[in-house]
Amino acid sequence: MLTLIAGALIPNITIDTDPENMLPKDQPARVFHNEVKDRFNLYDVIVVGAVNQGADGIYNPQSLTALHQLSKGISKIEGVVSSDMMDISTVDNISQGKSGEIRFEWMMREVPQNEDEAIEISEKVERLPLLQETIASADAKAATIYVPIKDKDESYRIANEIDLLIKGLDSEDDYHVTGLPVAEDTFGFEMFVQMGISAPLAALMIFIVMWVFFRNLKFVVAPMIIAMATVIITMGALIGMGFTVHIMSSMIAIFLMPIAVVDSVHIMSEFADRYKGESNKRSVIKQVVDHLFTPMLYTSVTSAIGFFSLMLTPIPPVQIFGAFVGFGILLAFILTIIFIPAYLVTLKDESLASLQNKSDSNTKLMKLLPKVGNSSLAKNKLVIVGFTGIVILSIVGLSKIQINDNPVRWFKESHDIRIADKVLNEHFAGTYNAYLVLDADQTALKNKWFETVKAIKDNELKESLNNILQSDEDFATKLNSSIIRLEDALFETSNENTEEIELLLEQIDSIKSEQAYFQQPDALRLIDGLQQTLKDSGFVGKTNTLSDVVKTVTRELKSGKAEDYKVPQSQAGVAQALLQYQSSHRPQDLWHMVTKDYASTALWVQLKSGDNQDMMKVVNHVDEYLTANPLPDNVSVKWAGKSYLNMVWQDEMVAGMLKSLVSAFVVVLIMMVVLFRSVLFGVLAMLPLSITILFIYGLIGWIGKDYDMPIAVLSSLTLGLSIDFAIHFLERSRAIYKQTGSFKQTINSMFKEPASAISRNAIVIAIGFTPLLFAPLVPYITVGFFLATIMVVSALVTLILLPVLLQATKRFAFKD
Structure with a gap:
């Protein structure tokens, strides 16, 4: 019922794809940007380009006719500021008239009828620095139409309407449509389409991999129910509370899917290993939950803290993203603890019978894991040296990271927007x-005029001018109003006041001249x-x-x-x-x-x-x-400007992410020490996390991948997922050691069911998110690749390094 209620709220979704909203509305750079747009009556612009690689380039009758036709068509599209459009047919040619005169004529009132007329237009454009390389390329191969739009959120629609007009042209030229508003709005549209494709595909892949491990349809449905319920309730809560779904929050489903499944897979794995045909389902599930409750609680709380830390960033969409992913993680834990046992108990014994027939993949995994544990302990020095080398290489890679982002690069190189961006910026x-x-600061001029008004002898005139100065108008309007009042006074006054008024008018003229800096x-x-x-x-x-x-x-x-x-x-x-x-x-x-x-x-x-x-x-x-x-x-x-504003929010996001990562790291370390009641175990729990973070970001530096928005957000995902396996490994090791009192038996036991659960989790999630690698949007590819890498690396560090470190510190680790 909770899922249905939350799901019913989802149709009320409000989408926001504007990166400008990465900054708070009162952020100084954003406030000034919008003030400048109002002050200079500026609009966001779509750039339409036509390229002709022929001998005559763009200056031929057919190309110019098509351009003229397209310009007229675009001017009629709703949302386009037609009066401010810029192209060859809508700008003026500035030329000499008679002596001392100047002529303003339309650059191309009528389309040229022959090559000579087309060349004449090219010569006119070349003479005007304002137009050259803006509406026409220096090589004469291309021309543009600058299309100002009233609302940047309409960019995608307007761009599609322009594409339809282009398809109707009788032209062999190559047309391209680009510009930041189009890139951002198109990304927003495609992002939500991709979310609707990628999230179900990821769920399907997770389902298939779990079926390969457990070979029981009813059994593997349970984690999928948890994952879907978590996503629907979280997104329903976000939308129901009135939050818009931004670029960041659109990825909540993708991030929650693996995290919501993790705890379920741990329970299902241990249940599958413990359950026998004659077993009592209730007692088995009680034992499983008894073993796993503490490590699952630890991992859920620490993962949630990793995302809650994003609320420290100064970026509102990132704050909302962090808050709701953190909420979703805790919700998934509660749903897992309550729903999974209830679900398993309701299954009939014959429905669970297939769990005893282990699949080939399970058998191979169970044979391989003890070998991994024994090999890592036998070659402990090599393991230490190997991981030390990885850490050193990762630190070097970190120094190579370049913080950079560009909304156009959120698309693959084969995307029309990327192609348009490349072609038009070449021309x-x-x-x-x-x-x-x-x-130019007006303070001194204002003070000068205020002091002048104070010194006026005619009290009535002084009061009248003071009233003007106290108005809400800008200073230039106040001066103009003062001139009108003084001219009226000059007409009405007697001769004795004429000289003073004329002097005041001269002073205003002087101030206005200085004001026009x-x-x-x-x-x-x-x-x-x-x-x-x-x-x-x-x-x-x-x-x-x-x-x-x-x-x-x-x-x-x-x-x-x-x-x-x-x-x-x-x-x-x-x-x-x-x-x-x-x-x-x-x-x-x-x-x-x-x-x-x-x-x-x-x-x-x-x-x-x-x-x-x-x-x-x-x-x-x-x-x-x-x-x-x-x-x-x-x-x-x-x-x-948009390019500058993107730079500002990127800088603030990176600084905020670093702050949140450091804060979360410290908080999680303290939590580990408190929860394990051991400084040593707290530090050991943080090692896989630390090495994974270093490795992931070192890898980013080595492969030359820019540190952009998706990469920045992955820091929280790394923190949340990387510590999961370490907590399970350490908590289960300590519990088993209490029962056996033998380190050797503890490790042997650990590389059976617990290691199997860790491995299954890593494999399920790593393979489950391979569909993201085939997405047309780069952020989804990035998340898919690094999510899989995080799972694999953190699992390997946990299963290979932690046994070696526990062996080296067993005298202190298990002294109680």
Whole structure:
């Protein structure tokens, strides 16, 4: 009933695939990012690219006609900000008119009818730095359509509609659709599809392997019931409590499946080994639970702590993931202890008869395990040396780990998004965006005007201006309102107040001129310096800035030649260029680069890579430049954009994961010492865990796998699963030694049923999750591979190293 109730809540699922939500809503970088989007009216962008490898490249009538047709089609898709679309057919050509005039004409109002007209368009694009390598490639082989969208959660739908339009084109060009919003939203969609495939497949594989071991259908159904009930109740609780299912929480089912099965397999294994035809089921299950209750409790609590520790990370989805996996582990323990004995007791004797006919795989395993135990003790020195070498190599591998992530790399290389990302970033300046935002501090100007108003002699005028200053409007609006009020006063006043009002108007004009900091030539040259250093970083394909607009318009206002592509000498010259630009067909483009008071500007940075490491290198490169070339005291600089935000949450997640892993490790060590009431046993219990963690992350370093989101989360899984076998081995060894008083008999007994249960568990879970290796999404492949590796390594360390260490310390380990 509990499972049915929880299952009924699952249809209320709310899905969230936005990595931005990895950060809390009040996280400073996220708050600033959203503030910048509002300030400059920026949108998330889908990038559509057309590539033609022919002799004429993309500039041919057929290709340009298809591009024009596609652009018109995309503009009609619901959710697309059509007025801000950028492509050859929607941008202006900026050219000279009559002397001192400038012309803004559509780059491609009509599609070209012949090759000459197509080439003419290419020549126009080449003259405009704002467009080159952004909407057209330098090699003339490709062109793009930048598609701004109102809601990034609609990216997948819009991308699919664009694909349908592409299929209807009469074009031989290769079309690609990419961009971080598409990658993230597509991953979210495919992730849930994959979850619906992988979780049942993993369950099926676990079922098949258990059937191979036990050869009894009714018998092996029990662990599967526990696993499915645990997953359904946990996910139902998460959804029923109103939590959205994020990228992280979508993997709860995959993580819970092996953990929920572990305790059941231990019980089933010992029951199968103890049960004989004449046995009483109740007494056998009582003995089994009596032997296993303590180690299962220890392993469940320690595993849960490993995941609960994720609540220490500053990433909300990771906190939810850790909390509910931890809850699921404890739930699985309770369900196992209550349900499995009840289930086994209800089975008829004839249903259990087949358990006495051991399968070939069981027979081979039971013959092999004692040999493993005897060999490890006989070659104890070699075992110690071997594991010491593994630890040293693992530590070296740890030093090679590189923390890096990129949502596009969550797909296999054969995926359309990966292909699109590679192709378009080869042809263009970059499909990944970041923004370097410069702000000129207005505090001194505000204080200057406030003091001026205080000194006004006309009390009525002073009160009127003070009311304006106390309003909630921004400073620029307050100044404009003050000008209107002063002009009204000038019209109404007598001659004796005229001079004071005129002086106030002059002061406001002066303040407004100072306020428009990014209209000043020096400020634009400062931007030029930042542009150059960004290009020098080696990871930035191009930047588009306010300075580019001013220099392009200035060139066309003067000679049209390259020598006049420069910043004017005066603020008035800059203002004239910007005023001219506002008469274009796309005046709103200016406000994507600068605020209307010219006190804040955003440099659009195009990167060819979405890797966090590359974004970090760009940030560090700019920091070094600013250290050597400090900005004026009144100017500050901050980063925004999806590429930067991904870098921030990745850094916070890695730091948080490290903190949670260290905290959990310490807590589990203390628990082991307390639960075993022995420092020695506590340390021994932590050894397989420690070696497994070192080996797994050392292996990651050696194979060159980036430390990304799935790898970071695996630390908790490693901690939870690796200690399971050690606790069972040590607790059972101590219990058997109390009965026999002989270390030799203890080890002989341990390498029968207990070692068999450990081995079966490792094999069941390792093989059970092989379906994940065939998933189209890299995080699932990663989880599948490392989950299997964790089980195998921790089982081997437990069965080979722990007997040797117990033998070496038996005088202290078993002194009581």
